[in-house]
Amino acid sequence: MQEIPKQFNFQEDEEKIYKLWEESGFFSPDKIDSEEKYCNVLPPPNANGELHLGHASGYTVMDIFGRYERMKGKKVLLLPGKDHAGIQTQVVFEKKLKEEKNISRHELGREEFYKQSYEFTTKSADYMRSQEKRIGISADWSREKFTLDPDVLKTALETFVKMYEDGMIYKGRRIINWCSRCATALSDVEVVHQEAEGKLYYIKYPIKGSEKFITVATTRPETMLGDTAVAVNPKDKKYEKLVGKSVILPLQDRKIPIIADYRIEMEFGTGAVKITPAHDPLDWEIGKEHNLEEIQVIDEKAEITAAGGKYEGLKVLEARDQILKDLAELGLLEKEEENKINKSICERCKTIIEPLISQQWFANVDAEKYSLKKEALKAIKDGQIEIFPKNFKKIMIHWYENLNDWCISRQIWWGPQFPVWYKGEEIYVGLEKPDSESPDSAKASTGEWIQDENTFDTWFTSGQWPYTTLRFPEGEDANKFYPTDMMVMGRDILPFWAARMIMFGLYKTGQAPFKNLYFTGLVRDKEGYKFSKSRGNGIDPLEMIEKYGADALRLSLVMDIAPGQDSRLYEEKIESFRNFVTKLWNIFRYCTSVENFELVEKLEKEDLKSLSDRWIVSELEEAKKAISDLLKNRDISLAQSRLRRFTWDQFADWYVEINKIEKNTKVLGYVLDNLIKMWHPFTPFVTEKMWNILKGEKNLLMVEKWPEADGQLIDKNSQKEFVGLQEIMAKIRNIRSNYHISPLEIIDAYGEERGENEIIGRLGRIKISSVRAVGKMLPISGQGITLWLDIAKMIDVKKELGMTNKEIKNFENLIAKTEALINNEKFRSKASAEIINSTNARLDGYRQKLEIQKDLEKNLKSLL
Ligand SMILES: [Zn+2]
Known part of the structure; x- marks a missing residue:
């Protein structure tokens, strides 16, 4: 055996261990001989990005499942890849061009820009890959794919051609979200909605053939240049008589009708609103139904068009100022009101979105020949995909039910052209x-x-990721691994990605692309905020790996976190998991320091010599069964906490101490063998290092067999008996602290002769004799064992009684005061629920402490 270092030296060892894994070839499923398979096509991160906590958290989950399945003997394929990430990459690369060469993409030209973006992206991908490896992901890098790889792209584009032939693609004029900076259409999910401070403007429109006005309220007065109606709700009594009449649109001197539409909110502003079909999605729908003209007054550069008359060429906000000034001069601006408004901004560059009507390519999600939407809904409702957490199924159904045609064209340069x-x-x-x-x-x-x-929306190519990467239909991997077994992603990309992969998978292959879909929550900071550059609260996963090791980071990202739920991460937390890894190492060091220690794979009943042996092995077998079941149910966090409980609370705190006395090395070797294997998916580096020390570099833990529970070794009686022993020990510990007896002093005791007396004596530091001494003693018992402790001679009973009486009075006082407070009307009416709860909790605490003191008093009196 190698000499065992005092600490696990992750800074040196992690890299070496990863190299061992890679060189072994076991990251590839081809090296594993098995009929069973498990495949997880990994979500491709943005190729020009950096590994952030979201990736690290997802990879940890995927790798835990992957390593577990591999140890279960399956051919495991974790297929890695990179995404060209259309708009996002273009924004980053344009910025880089500007900063480094002070040129724009237009100065480079489309072809050159694409070429340079490609080089930039593939170069960044190398860097990204080296970062991904640091978290320990056991992916098959020889199969790595990129969304723009010729074979991947070919399959994706073929889908477009097929859809076109199936009548699912059309080109149409439609209102879309337009980012004037990115100069492209955006899908609904690429737009961020924010509440902001703004103003509501009340504008008077003269009614034709009358001296009267109708006042409309709007947050965007500049769009009035393109108004083609004023609308009211048909139920609105105050406007009943005006419907069917016309107004003269101020500044444009155009006659437009007053119409009634049920979608108008009577409570908003005056209840009458202006309708601009060319610049508002709802107005566009209303316009279609009422056959209103669409007049585009804002162009792709967010400037007023020729249809805007004298305002032509002004920027949107300049036009707004001028229009308000002109309206005021005409006496048509009734008032301005401070108001919360909903602002839509570009997710990538934060520019305000202009809704525009534009010529775009659309995917009909509910076409006659094939309905993407209905087929996906059916698959979800039929349970063709198991979703974790379960309640996300509802979210998916809701999303599909409200799905509109998908605008798939973008006007950027970086991405596959139509x-x-x-x-x-x-x-x-x-x-x-x-x-x-x-x-x-x-x-x-x-x-x-x-x-x-036009170029494709990024999600059009990444939405086909599971089968393009496996080269469906002719590829060998597609035969073997499609449909895949698992997909893991952050809950925030459910609509972008999960939903689309399911639609495409069903359409192209006739099968859902994965059998299980697992959502992770978002990782937030200590206060619960999202990590963001502007907040400056970022945690760099690589820096954390340098400082605390990959195992510690992995644990901090999945421990005590339910699927789909957000979690908090901060440096102290990662540090505490580093200590946790150190504890695991210390257990390992202790075990291996025992003479003749070796790992033991199989144990017979005859190997169990004592109650403690029977107990720990029985507990271990139960834990193994529970952990396997939990992992089968994809409950990583509970599996881990079950394993943690066995490791610390039972093995380290009790059995290891007892083993120092009983010295059953074989049982020690058996438990450690199981622990190393079960911890491996969670903390692969430190456990592989342990294996390496004990078994040599030729034998890799990553392909060892996952330990299955041996029901023969479960022994409920021994478990129950051992609990009695633990109770006794706890009572001895309490007596020492309550009566101020040093842990070093040996307490004389009287008790029946039994096998466990040595253990109790050694661990509790008491001397048990089967001959009863003269004098009064304090009895303690648990699960059929009773012992009498001779403590009267060790303490000053009267002095202890005095102290106990004082404590009793103290607690009685506190209880009376607190009760009075709670019963006080004034307090009850003023205090918050939180304060009332905490006061009640405090009262309960006092009552419990009082009970303890009364028990002590009773015991002390019995010694007098
Ligand atoms: Zn933008």
């Missing part, structure tokens, strides 16, 4: 640019085929 080609009036949809002879049209016109300039 496989759509134009020549004059002709359109061709296919992966390759057609010959200049038209492929499917007789009227072969002259001229070049020009490719559609």
Whole structure:
């Protein structure tokens, strides 16, 4: 055996151990001989990113499941990859160009920009990969994929062509979210809604053929240039007579109708609102139903168009100021009110979103030939996918039920371009640019085929990730591993990603892409805030790994955290898990320091020599069964806490101490063998190091068999008996502290002769004799064992009684005062529920302490 270092030297060892794993080839499923398989296609992080806590938390969960399944003997494939991350990467790379070369993407040109972005992204991917390895993920790097790999992309684009042929794709004018900085359309989920301070403006519109006005309230007065109606709720009595009449739109001198629509909120402003179909999603819908004209007055640069008359060319906010000034001069601005408004901003660059009508590509999610939405709903409702936590099933159903057609085109440069080609009036949809002879049209016109300039929404390619990476349908891996077994992701990307993968998977392969879908919560800081650059509360996972080790970080990210629930992380917490790993190491060191120690894989009943042996092994077998069941149910946190309880509370605190007396090395070797194996998925580095020390570098723990419970070794009676022994020990400890007897002093005691007396004597520091001494003694008992402690000679009974009486009076006083407070009307009416609860809790505490003192008093009196 190697010499065992005092501490686990993670700074040196983690890298070596990861190398051992990689070189062993066991990250690849091909090296494992088994009929059973387990596959988890890992969510591809942004290739130009840095490993953040969200990734670290997800990877830890995925790796725990993966390592567990591998130890269960399955061919395990954790398939890693990277995402080109469209808009996000383009924003980062544009910024880099600006900072380093002071040029814009337009100065580079589209082709060069794409080429440089590609180089930048693949270079960053190398860096990202080295970071991912640090958390210990046992992924098969030889199979790593990138969303823009030619084979991956080909499959993804083929899906578009198939959808087009199936009548699920259309080009249409529709209101979309437009970011004027990114110069692209955004999907609903790429827009962040925020409440902000703003103003509500009341504007008077003159009613045609009358001296009267109708006042509308709006937060965006500049859009009035494009108004094509004023709307009221049909139930609104005060406007009943005006419906059907017209107003003259101020500043534009256009006649527009007053219409009634049930979607208008009577409580908002005056109950009458302006309708601008070209610049508001709800107005757009209303406009469609009432056949209103769509007048675009704001363009893609967030400037007023020619349709805005004299305001043409002004920026949105400049136009707003001018319009308000002009309205005031005309006496048409009734008032301004401070108001909370809902602001929509670009998730990536925080620019205010302009809703615009624009020509975009859409996926019809409910097409005649195939309904993406209905098929996905059916799969979820039928339970084709098991979802953790279970209540997220409802969220998914709700999301699908409210799903609208999906705008899949973006106007950015970084990403795959649409496989759509134009020549004059002709359109061709296919992966390759057609010959200049038209492929499917007789009227072969002259001229070049020009490719559609749009790029795909990132989620269109990553939504197909499970089968594109496995090269469905012809790839060997697709045969073996599709549908996959597990998908893990942060709950925040459920709508972006999980929902889309399910729709695409069902459409393209006829099967849901994964059997289990596990959501992790968000990792927040100590106060519960999200980590963000602006808040400056970030924790760098790599820095934490340097300081405390990957095992400690892994534990802090999954321990005591339920699936889907947010958790808090801070440095002290990670540090405390480092101490936890150290404790594990110390147990290992103690065991291996025992003479002739070796790991023992199998134990017979005859090997169990004492009550303690039978007890610890019985507890171990029960724990093994419980932990396996919990892991099968994907309950990492409970599995871990069950393992932790056995490790510390039973093995370290009791058995190890007893073993120092009883010296059953075989049992020690058996328990440690099990512990190292069961801790491995959670803390792979430190356990592999232990294995390495005991078994040599040729034998890797990562492919050892997961320990299964041996029912033969479960012994309920011994468990019960041992509890009695623990009770006695606890009572002895209490007596020492209550009567101020030093832990070093040996207490004389009288008790029946029994096998456990030596253990009780040694651990409790008492001397048990079967001959009763003269004088009064204090009896203690638990589970059929009774002992009489001769403490009267060790303490000053009268002095102790005096102290106890004082304590009793003290607590009686406190109880009376607290009761009076609680019964006081004034207090009850003024105090918060929290204060009342804590006062009640305090009262309970006093009462319990009083009981203890009364017991002590009784015992002391019995010694007089
Ligand atoms: Zn933007």
